Amino acid sequence: MEEINNIEVVPCTESDYLKPFRVHYNQNGTKKSWDFMRTHDSVSVLIFNTTSHCFVLVKQFRPAVYMCEWERTKTQLPQSAEKTEEGAAEAAAPESQEGQSASEGESSSQWPPASAGVTYELCAGLVDKPNLSLEEIARQEVLEECGYDVPASKLKRITSYRSGVGVTGAKQTMFYAEVSDDNCVSAGGGEPREGELIEVVKVPLHEAMTFAYDERIPKTMGVIFSFIWFHNNMSPKYKISTNV
């Protein structure tokens, strides 16, 4: 399992991945403003392995999720424990805890275990290569993250939608890819050069709906939606009976 330590939180003043802005505008004569972030659009892929009748998902440590969990556990502390020396438990707290470990099995009263930041997701990637089609970007992600080599033409577009409408407004396009064990050319795991550390996990078709609605399993909306899409559109083909 993951070992996360030496956690330090600092302000983000410039980034290749997100840029914060404030827009001022008039709506029906009322002056308004809104804070938002520019980010990349993205693609995601529901992968179904027809040999094993399993969905292929990825599992990875997400710092943003981990920090939300940290925030949540912090606010659950008793009133007295919440007060830091500075008298504020805001952004100062993480830095003051630098060096502490959040590795599995270690009892840390300050940091949640690393597993609190690990989520199940569809294979997905940023649209950051302007010369490539969405299908081609999706194909590359399937290969890099999950180890299946499938032609871009085999990717079926499910739909697209806005993710994070309050903050980013970014568009995500979702694809469906049917793969077989014959298409498996590597273990996947992401691009180590880009610092990606991805675990490929399989969810058997007959467990998919239970998995989707199990709130104890941290996951993205994409996983839930795409499993339901499969249930509604592909079930007859694979003759499944699920308990939802």
Ligand SMILES: Nc1nc(=O)c2ncn([C@@H]3O[C@H](COP(=O)(O)OP(=O)(O)O[C@H]4O[C@H](CO)[C@@H](O)[C@H](O)[C@H]4O)[C@@H](O)[C@H]3O)c2[nH]1
């Ligand atoms: N965000 C970020 N911050 C950094 O500081 C940061 N530093 C390095 N990186 C690198 O950016 C690349 C991002 O990887 P992907 O292209 O595979 O995109 P995902 O992170 O998988 O995100 C997708 O999937 C998510 C789950 O469905 C959706 O929410 C997103 O909309 C969707 O794009 C990796 O090489 C990572 O090492 C950062 N990336």
Ligand SMILES: [Mg+2]
């Ligand atoms: Mg990814």
